[in-house]
Amino acid sequence: MSTTFLFIGAGRMAESMIKGLQSSKDQNISIIAGNQGNTERLQQLFSLYAVETTTDWIHHVRESSVIVLAVPPDAHDAVLEKLSTAIDGQLVISVAAGIGLKKLEDNLPSRTPVAWVMPNTASEAGESMSIYTHAETLDANQEQQLKILLDSIGSSEKCTEEQIHKLTAVTGSAPAFLYEFASALINAASSYGISEGQARKLVSQMIYGSAVMLKSGLSPIDLREAVTTPGGATAAGLEILKEADFGQLIQKAVQATNERAAELGKALKE
Known part of the structure; x- marks a missing residue:
């Protein structure tokens, strides 16, 4: 047909x-x-x-x-x-x-x-x-x-309609959060004497490979632990993110996105 x-x-x-x-x-x-x-x-x-x-x-x-x-x-x-x-x-x-x-x-x-x-x-x-x-x-x-x-x-x-209203912050807006993270990593990589093109290649492939690992079904916690040796270099970097309350920061970003979306939706109905 x-x-x-x-x-x-x-x-x-x-x-x-x-x-x-x-x-x-x-x-x-x-x-x-x-x-x-x-x-x-x-x-x-x-x-x-x-x-x-x-x-x-x-x-x-x-x-x-x-x-x-x-x-x-x-x-x-x-x-x-x-x-x-x-x-x-x-x-x-x-x-x-x-x-x-x-x-x-x-x-x-x-x-x-x-x-x-x-x-x-x-x-x-x-x-x-x-x-x-x-x-x-x-x-x-x-x-x-x-x-x-x-x-x-x-x-x-x-999903349910209500879930879509909330989850769009994760599937629709959060790519912008990831791109912001990627931009920071590219800047960090570039500071060590490589070109921006090289830095972008390093970071984009790292993100792509990590996404493939996530899609394999393993939990992000298990994957994180596989990369991290207690007391090692990666652990030192993770400690900085923990001190900055990185997880809570992401939660706040999602919440702010949803609150603004609700405001815009209300204005649209009015």
Whole structure:
């Protein structure tokens, strides 16, 4: 059965998903990319991926199986109002922060199948850790369509809506914390006389290798202990992090992220 994905919004996240879907090599997938009038951006997507593009997406709703809302949170009201006049049982997926299922259900016809997906920027490399939830109104075919989209950009985990609101700080925002850590390590490495390019290679491969070890299923505590000799050099470095209450600092960063996200979500509803 052929599946047509209609993307409303043509930014970086939409491009990541379009790229991922095309990389899946599924011959039964077609893609339409639409926005409100940025023809230059649509031409870029056409040039890169040869997908159909449109600035009049409303007229493509009925021919589409899945509608992906890849627009900012504050654009959802206008898009959903317009979409509600044309939707007829197709799966609607939002990839915007703070939206949730209720927002979609309240603004679309009763029992419209809806899902909320929170990818992260690693989707550009096909390595997203996406968290998602969906309404009970999805049929088996629509669940498969959702899976195709999720698998095309990386790994995924189903959560409750409330968990997504909280965990986006970990899967969505925390990569920025990691990049900040990586930047500090690159600066430290560079201070010992190597080039920035060499330092970046050392640090990026170290992080990648460590992530592979984590994905193997071993606990981070066990992995840490495997690197650390009591009274040794690594232990001395860890002691500095402990004195600075590194673990608590990360907890505070996650909490601050969630508190700010809640403030932004409240402002959006008002």
